[in-house]
Amino acid sequence: MRFSLRPLSFSVGISMSAAWAYYLHSNEVFFPIVEAKEVNAIPQIPPCVLNRDVFSSCRYVRGTFETPDTKRMTFACELPSSSETLDCIILRGKDPVQERAYVPIAKRDGEIDLLIQRVKRGTVSMALHALLVGETVEMKGPYPLMQGLPEKALKPTKNVFIAEGALGMAGVFPLLHDGCVLMLSGKTINDLPLVDDVLSNKKGVEAFLSLESGMWGWQGSYGPLHKKEILQGKLGGGGDPSNKNTFLYIAGTENFVGKVEDTLTELGWGPERVKRVFS
Numbered sequence: 001m002r003f004s005l006r007p008l009s010f011s012v013g014i015s016m017s018a019a020w021a022y023y024l025h026s027n028e029v030f031f032p033i034v035e036a037k038e039v040n041a042i043p044q045i046p047p048c049v050l051n052r053d054v055f056s057s058c059r060y061v062r063g064t065f066e067t068p069d070t071k072r073m074t075f076a077c078e079l080p081s082s083s084e085t086l087d088c089i090i091l092r093g094k095d096p097v098q099e100r101a102y103v104p105i106a107k108r109d110g111e112i113d114l115l116i117q118r119v120k121r122g123t124v125s126m127a128l129h130a131l132l133v134g135e136t137v138e139m140k141g142p143y144p145l146m147q148g149l150p151e152k153a154l155k156p157t158k159n160v161f162i163a164e165g166a167l168g169m170a171g172v173f174p175l176l177h178d179g180c181v182l183m184l185s186g187k188t189i190n191d192l193p194l195v196d197d198v199l200s201n202k203k204g205v206e207a208f209l210s211l212e213s214g215m216w217g218w219q220g221s222y223g224p225l226h227k228k229e230i231l232q233g234k235l236g237g238g239g240d241p242s243n244k245n246t247f248l249y250i251a252g253t254e255n256f257v258g259k260v261e262d263t264l265t266e267l268g269w270g271p272e273r274v275k276r277v278f279s
Protein backbone atom coordinates (compact mmCIF):
# COMPACT_ATOMS: atom_id res chain seq x y z
CA MET A 1 0.00 0.00 0.00
CA ARG A 2 1.39 3.38 -0.96
CA PHE A 3 1.18 6.35 1.40
CA SER A 4 1.20 9.94 0.19
CA LEU A 5 2.80 12.62 2.40
CA ARG A 6 1.05 15.40 0.48
CA PRO A 7 -2.04 15.72 2.75
CA LEU A 8 0.25 15.75 5.80
CA SER A 9 2.53 18.51 4.49
CA PHE A 10 -0.57 20.44 3.41
CA SER A 11 -2.07 20.32 6.89
CA VAL A 12 1.30 21.18 8.51
CA GLY A 13 1.55 24.21 6.19
CA ILE A 14 -1.98 25.33 7.08
CA SER A 15 -1.31 25.04 10.81
CA MET A 16 1.98 27.03 10.57
CA SER A 17 0.25 29.85 8.68
CA ALA A 18 -2.51 29.88 11.27
CA ALA A 19 0.07 30.09 14.06
CA TRP A 20 1.86 32.93 12.23
CA ALA A 21 -1.41 34.84 11.77
CA TYR A 22 -2.26 34.29 15.44
CA TYR A 23 1.10 35.70 16.55
CA LEU A 24 0.80 38.66 14.28
CA HIS A 25 -2.69 39.54 15.45
CA SER A 26 -2.22 38.80 19.10
CA ASN A 27 -0.37 41.21 21.36
CA GLU A 28 2.50 38.85 21.68
CA VAL A 29 4.12 39.50 18.36
CA PHE A 30 7.61 38.25 17.68
CA PHE A 31 9.12 41.69 18.18
CA PRO A 32 7.06 43.31 20.91
CA ILE A 33 6.80 47.08 20.65
CA VAL A 34 8.06 48.66 23.85
CA GLU A 35 8.33 52.29 24.79
CA ALA A 36 11.80 53.65 24.05
CA LYS A 37 13.77 54.36 27.20
CA GLU A 38 16.59 56.18 25.40
CA VAL A 39 16.44 58.06 22.13
CA ASN A 40 19.51 58.45 20.00
CA ALA A 41 18.78 61.99 18.77
CA ILE A 42 21.32 64.01 16.82
CA PRO A 43 23.03 66.13 19.49
CA GLN A 44 22.47 69.90 19.22
CA ILE A 45 25.70 71.68 18.43
CA PRO A 46 26.23 74.24 21.19
CA PRO A 47 27.12 77.78 20.07
CA CYS A 48 30.82 78.52 20.37
CA VAL A 49 31.98 81.20 22.78
CA LEU A 50 34.27 83.62 20.99
CA ASN A 51 37.64 84.60 22.37
CA ARG A 52 40.32 87.02 21.21
CA ASP A 53 43.21 84.59 20.95
CA VAL A 54 42.15 81.82 18.60
CA PHE A 55 39.61 81.51 15.82
CA SER A 56 36.49 79.44 16.50
CA SER A 57 34.15 77.90 13.94
CA CYS A 58 30.71 79.51 14.03
CA ARG A 59 27.68 78.08 12.26
CA TYR A 60 25.66 80.25 9.90
CA VAL A 61 22.03 79.97 11.05
CA ARG A 62 19.96 82.24 8.77
CA GLY A 63 20.06 85.44 6.74
CA THR A 64 17.75 88.06 5.28
CA PHE A 65 18.47 90.73 2.70
CA GLU A 66 18.13 94.26 4.08
CA THR A 67 18.96 95.81 0.72
CA PRO A 68 20.02 94.13 -2.56
CA ASP A 69 23.68 94.13 -1.48
CA THR A 70 23.40 93.97 2.31
CA LYS A 71 22.45 90.93 4.33
CA ARG A 72 21.66 90.57 8.01
CA MET A 73 23.35 87.25 8.87
CA THR A 74 22.85 85.28 12.07
CA PHE A 75 25.60 83.03 13.47
CA ALA A 76 25.49 80.58 16.37
CA CYS A 77 28.05 82.03 18.70
CA GLU A 78 28.27 83.91 21.93
CA LEU A 79 30.32 86.91 22.94
CA PRO A 80 31.97 86.38 26.33
CA SER A 81 30.06 88.94 28.40
CA SER A 82 28.18 92.15 27.86
CA SER A 83 30.86 94.78 27.74
CA GLU A 84 30.86 98.53 28.07
CA THR A 85 32.22 99.03 24.59
CA LEU A 86 31.02 98.83 21.04
CA ASP A 87 32.73 95.69 19.79
CA CYS A 88 33.86 94.30 16.51
CA ILE A 89 34.89 90.76 15.68
CA ILE A 90 37.32 89.44 13.10
CA LEU A 91 36.23 86.96 10.44
CA ARG A 92 38.56 85.16 8.14
CA GLY A 93 38.08 83.68 4.74
CA LYS A 94 39.67 80.42 3.62
CA ASP A 95 43.06 82.02 3.25
CA PRO A 96 44.32 83.08 6.71
CA VAL A 97 45.44 86.50 5.44
CA GLN A 98 41.88 87.43 4.53
CA GLU A 99 40.81 88.79 7.88
CA ARG A 100 38.08 91.43 8.07
CA ALA A 101 36.32 93.29 10.91
CA TYR A 102 32.53 93.29 11.42
CA VAL A 103 30.30 94.78 14.11
CA PRO A 104 27.71 92.54 15.81
CA ILE A 105 24.54 94.63 15.48
CA ALA A 106 22.49 92.39 17.79
CA LYS A 107 23.35 89.79 20.44
CA ARG A 108 20.96 87.19 21.80
CA ASP A 109 21.43 83.99 23.77
CA GLY A 110 23.77 81.94 21.64
CA GLU A 111 23.40 84.08 18.51
CA ILE A 112 24.83 87.22 16.98
CA ASP A 113 23.69 89.21 13.93
CA LEU A 114 26.12 90.82 11.51
CA LEU A 115 25.18 93.30 8.80
CA ILE A 116 27.33 92.40 5.82
CA GLN A 117 27.52 94.56 2.73
CA ARG A 118 28.75 92.67 -0.32
CA VAL A 119 31.32 94.90 -1.96
CA LYS A 120 32.26 94.58 -5.61
CA ARG A 121 34.93 91.88 -6.02
CA GLY A 122 35.14 91.77 -2.19
CA THR A 123 36.85 88.55 -1.17
CA VAL A 124 35.37 88.00 2.29
CA SER A 125 32.02 89.80 1.94
CA MET A 126 31.17 87.84 -1.22
CA ALA A 127 32.16 84.56 0.42
CA LEU A 128 29.95 85.41 3.40
CA HIS A 129 26.94 86.14 1.19
CA ALA A 130 27.46 82.77 -0.53
CA LEU A 131 27.35 80.80 2.76
CA LEU A 132 24.73 78.07 3.04
CA VAL A 133 22.81 77.54 6.28
CA GLY A 134 24.78 75.13 8.45
CA GLU A 135 28.18 76.05 7.03
CA THR A 136 30.75 77.57 9.34
CA VAL A 137 33.13 80.52 9.31
CA GLU A 138 36.06 81.31 11.54
CA MET A 139 35.68 84.22 13.97
CA LYS A 140 37.48 85.69 16.94
CA GLY A 141 36.94 88.66 19.25
CA PRO A 142 35.36 90.81 20.50
CA TYR A 143 37.70 93.79 20.25
CA PRO A 144 36.64 97.17 21.63
CA LEU A 145 35.88 99.66 18.87
CA MET A 146 34.71 102.61 20.90
CA GLN A 147 35.02 103.03 24.62
CA GLY A 148 32.84 105.42 26.55
CA LEU A 149 29.50 104.61 24.93
CA PRO A 150 26.98 107.40 24.37
CA GLU A 151 25.33 108.31 27.63
CA LYS A 152 21.71 107.18 27.43
CA ALA A 153 20.32 107.76 30.89
CA LEU A 154 21.50 111.27 31.58
CA LYS A 155 19.10 113.97 30.41
CA PRO A 156 19.27 116.43 28.79
CA THR A 157 22.11 114.74 26.85
CA LYS A 158 21.20 114.44 23.19
CA ASN A 159 23.02 111.98 20.97
CA VAL A 160 23.05 112.40 17.21
CA PHE A 161 24.35 109.54 15.04
CA ILE A 162 25.49 110.47 11.55
CA ALA A 163 25.97 107.40 9.39
CA GLU A 164 26.60 106.51 5.79
CA GLY A 165 25.29 103.33 4.14
CA ALA A 166 25.61 99.80 5.44
CA LEU A 167 29.03 100.29 7.01
CA GLY A 168 27.87 103.38 8.91
CA MET A 169 24.63 101.76 9.95
CA ALA A 170 26.46 98.66 11.26
CA GLY A 171 28.54 101.00 13.42
CA VAL A 172 25.73 103.09 14.89
CA PHE A 173 22.82 100.62 15.01
CA PRO A 174 23.95 98.95 18.27
CA LEU A 175 24.22 102.42 19.85
CA LEU A 176 20.77 103.77 18.94
CA HIS A 177 18.46 104.33 21.86
CA ASP A 178 15.19 106.04 22.77
CA GLY A 179 15.20 109.74 22.06
CA CYS A 180 18.37 109.85 19.94
CA VAL A 181 18.60 111.22 16.41
CA LEU A 182 19.81 109.16 13.43
CA MET A 183 20.95 110.91 10.26
CA LEU A 184 21.51 108.25 7.60
CA SER A 185 22.92 108.97 4.18
CA GLY A 186 23.11 106.85 1.05
CA LYS A 187 23.63 107.29 -2.67
CA THR A 188 20.39 105.43 -3.42
CA ILE A 189 17.66 103.72 -1.40
CA ASN A 190 19.69 100.52 -1.80
CA ASP A 191 22.32 101.96 0.53
CA LEU A 192 19.97 102.34 3.51
CA PRO A 193 19.72 99.08 5.47
CA LEU A 194 17.63 98.49 8.63
CA VAL A 195 15.42 101.46 7.74
CA ASP A 196 12.25 99.50 8.55
CA ASP A 197 13.54 98.82 12.06
CA VAL A 198 14.28 102.48 12.58
CA LEU A 199 11.17 103.90 10.90
CA SER A 200 8.81 101.55 12.68
CA ASN A 201 10.22 103.35 15.69
CA LYS A 202 11.07 100.15 17.52
CA LYS A 203 14.00 101.98 19.01
CA GLY A 204 12.22 105.31 19.57
CA VAL A 205 14.64 106.99 17.20
CA GLU A 206 14.05 110.25 15.36
CA ALA A 207 15.29 109.39 11.87
CA PHE A 208 16.43 111.71 9.10
CA LEU A 209 17.19 109.89 5.87
CA SER A 210 18.91 111.52 2.95
CA LEU A 211 19.63 110.26 -0.56
CA GLU A 212 22.35 111.81 -2.65
CA SER A 213 20.30 111.59 -5.83
CA GLY A 214 16.60 111.97 -6.56
CA MET A 215 14.16 109.07 -6.68
CA TRP A 216 10.48 109.03 -7.56
CA GLY A 217 8.31 108.69 -4.46
CA TRP A 218 11.12 109.25 -1.95
CA GLN A 219 9.82 111.18 1.05
CA GLY A 220 13.10 111.75 2.84
CA SER A 221 15.52 114.50 1.93
CA TYR A 222 18.09 114.85 -0.86
CA GLY A 223 21.75 115.76 -0.74
CA PRO A 224 24.91 114.31 0.82
CA LEU A 225 24.85 114.56 4.60
CA HIS A 226 28.22 116.26 4.84
CA LYS A 227 26.83 119.31 3.01
CA LYS A 228 27.02 122.43 5.17
CA GLU A 229 23.40 123.45 4.50
CA ILE A 230 22.07 120.05 5.56
CA LEU A 231 24.13 119.75 8.74
CA GLN A 232 23.48 123.35 9.69
CA GLY A 233 19.76 123.02 8.97
CA LYS A 234 19.45 119.91 11.07
CA LEU A 235 21.93 120.59 13.88
CA GLY A 236 22.61 124.29 13.99
CA GLY A 237 26.03 125.55 15.01
CA GLY A 238 28.25 124.06 17.72
CA GLY A 239 28.37 127.37 19.56
CA ASP A 240 24.59 127.53 19.82
CA PRO A 241 23.78 127.37 23.60
CA SER A 242 20.87 125.00 22.95
CA ASN A 243 23.44 122.48 21.67
CA LYS A 244 25.64 122.41 24.72
CA ASN A 245 24.56 118.88 25.68
CA THR A 246 24.53 117.47 22.16
CA PHE A 247 27.12 114.84 21.17
CA LEU A 248 27.70 113.67 17.62
CA TYR A 249 28.86 110.18 16.57
CA ILE A 250 29.94 109.57 12.97
CA ALA A 251 30.34 106.25 11.14
CA GLY A 252 30.91 105.34 7.51
CA THR A 253 33.72 105.28 4.99
CA GLU A 254 36.87 107.27 5.79
CA ASN A 255 35.94 109.74 3.05
CA PHE A 256 32.46 110.40 4.48
CA VAL A 257 33.61 110.70 8.10
CA GLY A 258 36.41 113.10 7.12
CA LYS A 259 34.03 115.36 5.16
CA VAL A 260 31.42 115.43 7.96
CA GLU A 261 34.13 116.30 10.50
CA ASP A 262 35.41 119.14 8.32
CA THR A 263 31.92 120.61 7.94
CA LEU A 264 31.20 120.28 11.66
CA THR A 265 34.45 122.08 12.50
CA GLU A 266 33.40 124.84 10.11
CA LEU A 267 30.07 125.06 11.96
CA GLY A 268 31.87 125.44 15.27
CA TRP A 269 31.50 121.94 16.69
CA GLY A 270 34.57 121.27 18.85
CA PRO A 271 36.29 117.85 18.86
CA GLU A 272 35.13 117.19 22.44
CA ARG A 273 31.58 116.75 21.16
CA VAL A 274 32.30 114.91 17.88
CA LYS A 275 33.39 111.25 17.96
CA ARG A 276 34.24 108.69 15.30
CA VAL A 277 32.67 105.28 15.86
CA PHE A 278 35.49 103.56 13.94
CA SER A 279 38.48 105.51 15.21
Ligand SMILES: Cc1cc2nc3c(=O)[nH]c(=O)nc-3n(C[C@H](O)[C@H](O)[C@H](O)COP(=O)(O)OP(=O)(O)OC[C@H]3O[C@@H](n4cnc5c(N)ncnc54)[C@H](O)[C@@H]3O)c2cc1C
Binds near residue numbers: 101117121122125167
Ligand atom coordinates in the same frame (compact mmCIF):
# COMPACT_ATOMS: atom_id res chain seq x y z
C1 LIG B 1 36.27 98.32 12.51
C2 LIG B 1 35.57 97.88 11.25
C3 LIG B 1 34.26 97.40 11.31
C4 LIG B 1 33.60 97.01 10.14
N1 LIG B 1 32.33 96.56 10.22
C5 LIG B 1 31.67 96.18 9.10
C6 LIG B 1 30.33 95.71 9.16
O1 LIG B 1 29.74 95.61 10.24
N2 LIG B 1 29.72 95.36 8.01
C7 LIG B 1 30.36 95.45 6.78
O2 LIG B 1 29.74 95.10 5.76
N3 LIG B 1 31.64 95.87 6.70
C8 LIG B 1 32.30 96.21 7.82
N4 LIG B 1 33.61 96.61 7.73
C9 LIG B 1 34.31 96.47 6.45
C10 LIG B 1 34.81 95.00 6.33
O3 LIG B 1 35.79 94.73 7.32
C11 LIG B 1 35.48 94.68 4.96
O4 LIG B 1 36.43 95.64 4.70
C12 LIG B 1 34.46 94.64 3.83
O5 LIG B 1 33.50 93.63 4.08
C13 LIG B 1 35.16 94.34 2.49
O6 LIG B 1 35.91 93.17 2.59
P1 LIG B 1 36.11 92.22 1.33
O7 LIG B 1 37.12 91.17 1.68
O8 LIG B 1 34.81 91.73 0.84
O9 LIG B 1 36.67 93.19 0.22
P2 LIG B 1 38.20 93.35 -0.24
O10 LIG B 1 38.62 92.10 -0.95
O11 LIG B 1 39.01 93.78 0.93
O12 LIG B 1 38.09 94.57 -1.25
C14 LIG B 1 37.62 94.38 -2.59
C15 LIG B 1 37.41 95.72 -3.26
O13 LIG B 1 36.35 96.43 -2.61
C16 LIG B 1 36.79 97.70 -2.16
N5 LIG B 1 36.13 97.92 -0.86
C17 LIG B 1 36.48 97.41 0.32
N6 LIG B 1 35.61 97.79 1.30
C18 LIG B 1 34.69 98.58 0.68
C19 LIG B 1 33.54 99.27 1.12
N7 LIG B 1 33.14 99.26 2.43
N8 LIG B 1 32.82 99.95 0.21
C20 LIG B 1 33.19 99.98 -1.09
N9 LIG B 1 34.26 99.34 -1.56
C21 LIG B 1 35.02 98.65 -0.71
C22 LIG B 1 38.28 97.58 -2.02
O14 LIG B 1 38.90 98.84 -2.21
C23 LIG B 1 38.61 96.62 -3.17
O15 LIG B 1 38.69 97.31 -4.41
C24 LIG B 1 34.28 97.05 8.89
C25 LIG B 1 35.59 97.53 8.83
C26 LIG B 1 36.22 97.95 9.98
C27 LIG B 1 37.62 98.47 9.89
